[in-house]
Amino acid sequence: MLPTPSTDHVNFERIYEPAEDSYLLLDTLSSESEKGFLHERFDATEDARGNSPSPLVLEIGTGSGVVISFLHANSEVIFGRADVLTAGLDINSYACEATEKTVDVAEKIQAQDGKSHGFYLGNTLGDLCSALRPGMVDVLIFNPPYVPTPSLPVLPNFEQRAGELSYEDESHLLALSYAGGADGMETTDRLLDALPEVLGDDRGCAYVLLCAQNKPEKVKERIRKWGSGWHVETVGTSGKKGGWEKLQIIRIWRSIPHNTNNEEP
Amino acid sequence: MKVLTLNFLTCAVKACKSTSTSFPLHPKDCEMVSDTIEPNPKLLYNILPRVNWTALLTTVAELGFPELPPNPPTIEELQADEKMTQELHTLLLETQISEGCLVCGNCGHAYAIKEGIANFLLPNHLV
Numbered sequence: 001m002l003p004t005p006s007t008d009h010v011n012f013e014r015i016y017e018p019a020e021d022s023y024l025l026l027d028t029l030s031s032e033s034e035k036g037f038l039h040e041r042f043d044a045t046e047d048a049r050g051n052s053p054s055p056l057v058l059e060i061g062t063g064s065g066v067v068i069s070f071l072h073a074n075s076e077v078i079f080g081r082a083d084v085l086t087a088g089l090d091i092n093s094y095a096c097e098a099t100e101k102t103v104d105v106a107e108k109i110q111a112q113d114g115k116s117h118g119f120y121l122g123n124t125l126g127d128l129c130s131a132l133r134p135g136m137v138d139v140l141i142f143n144p145p146y147v148p149t150p151s152l153p154v155l156p157n158f159e160q161r162a163g164e165l166s167y168e169d170e171s172h173l174l175a176l177s178y179a180g181g182a183d184g185m186e187t188t189d190r191l192l193d194a195l196p197e198v199l200g201d202d203r204g205c206a207y208v209l210l211c212a213q214n215k216p217e218k219v220k221e222r223i224r225k226w227g228s229g230w231h232v233e234t235v236g237t238s239g240k241k242g243g244w245e246k247l248q249i250i251r252i253w254r255s256i257p258h259n260t261n262n263e264e265p
Numbered sequence: 266m267k268v269l270t271l272n273f274l275t276c277a278v279k280a281c282k283s284t285s286t287s288f289p290l291h292p293k294d295c296e297m298v299s300d301t302i303e304p305n306p307k308l309l310y311n312i313l314p315r316v317n318w319t320a321l322l323t324t325v326a327e328l329g330f331p332e333l334p335p336n337p338p339t340i341e342e343l344q345a346d347e348k349m350t351q352e353l354h355t356l357l358l359e360t361q362i363s364e365g366c367l368v369c370g371n372c373g374h375a376y377a378i379k380e381g382i383a384n385f386l387l388p389n390h391l392v
């Protein structure tokens with residue numbers, strides 16, 4: 001098993017603390033089957049001109065940074081190459097700061113052990129994919145606020161105050177990390193709507209976490225209606241309860257146009 | 266944030282997305298810091314095909330970095346040109362923007378960068 005990145009420096013009064021959902025992402029992304037999928041998709045073999053473009057791996061909603069730093073530190077094992085560009089984004093400025101630190105710590109440990117890691121571009125503060133240029137992301141990961149709640153917390157003001165936070169401010173930031181509105185899907189729905197534009201035409205894929213209340217079968221049905229070339233599959237589950245999986249990870253991907261023979265129809 | 270990040274970002278205002286002037290965003294009053302990174306030619310070669318070179322030329326000029334050739338170098342050209350390899354290494358891998366802002370060429374909105382983190386949350390009147 002690959003080590004879980006340290007998040008000892010993170011203030012969990014204002015940032016989501018890694019939990020079962022976070023660990024399900026780590027386990028799923030480092031499973032034999034997902035490594036196989038990613039290795040093949042991002043095969044580092046060079047083309048005739050000696051190129052093999054580096055994939056861009058972006059996590060939306062990094063929180064403590066436990067997931068993106070794991071992918072960053074273990075990029076060679078998970079993607080089969082260390083020349084992976086990694087980046088993160090969150091709507092919580094403290095989460096952005098914490099993630100930068102988590103990545104830094106994980107990277108230093110790899111370096112000390114003489115091991116490789118990816119190339120981290122940094123974290124940005126923002127709302128989902130709003131500031132992304134279309135077609136740039138190769139692997140997108142999202143562990144969303146997925147708990148059904150009567151309403152969605154208001155998104156933070158663009159000027160986030162520095163320094164001391166009141167108890168209310170901190171609870172608001174934590175609510176943003178779990179509260180998903182109707183069916184727990186309000187934020188995830190917006191992300192899914194943006195995916196076809198944000199993911200790269202040729203290699204783009206995404207991993208999104210869902211809970212049972214999100215009605216995962218309906219979500220998957222909807223994605224299948226995006227049209228030919230789009231696929232979705234459950235690739236990780238946890239917390240079996242009376243025959244129901246409490247949490248699951250779906251992988252959403254496009255067939256590679258010029259290489260359709262190794263994808264299912 | 267690494268300079269290369271600018272190649273992946275655009276204005277967060279919906280109406281700006283379809284305009285050609287919203288990319289690249291224009292760095293203004295930027296302070297930079299430099300990390301020391303071991304030479305990594307493979308990474309550099311594999312980043313280049315991902316880079317929008319025209320946008321990078323604009324960014325480089327605006328940040329005041331040494332001028333780059335008008336077209337992206339091939340791997341052979343880079344292998345033969347140590348100086349250009351070093352310049353690209355410094356620019357793409359080592360340089361970070363720590364303070365300043367990024368301005369949209371269409372709507373003029375300035376996104377602040379503080380302690381290396383750019384803020385793309387919009388004020389209410391722009392959402």
Ligand SMILES: C[S@@+](CC[C@H](N)C(=O)[O-])C[C@H]1O[C@@H](n2cnc3c(N)ncnc32)[C@H](O)[C@@H]1O
Nearest residue numbers: 016018022061062063090091092127128143177
């Ligand atoms: C369930 S937490 C996951 C944190 C971390 N990735 C993990 O797995 O432990 C969800 C994260 O998404 C962020 N978030 C919520 N709404 C967002 C939005 N509209 N845009 C970007 N990030 C958002 C929250 O601030 C929080 O950090």
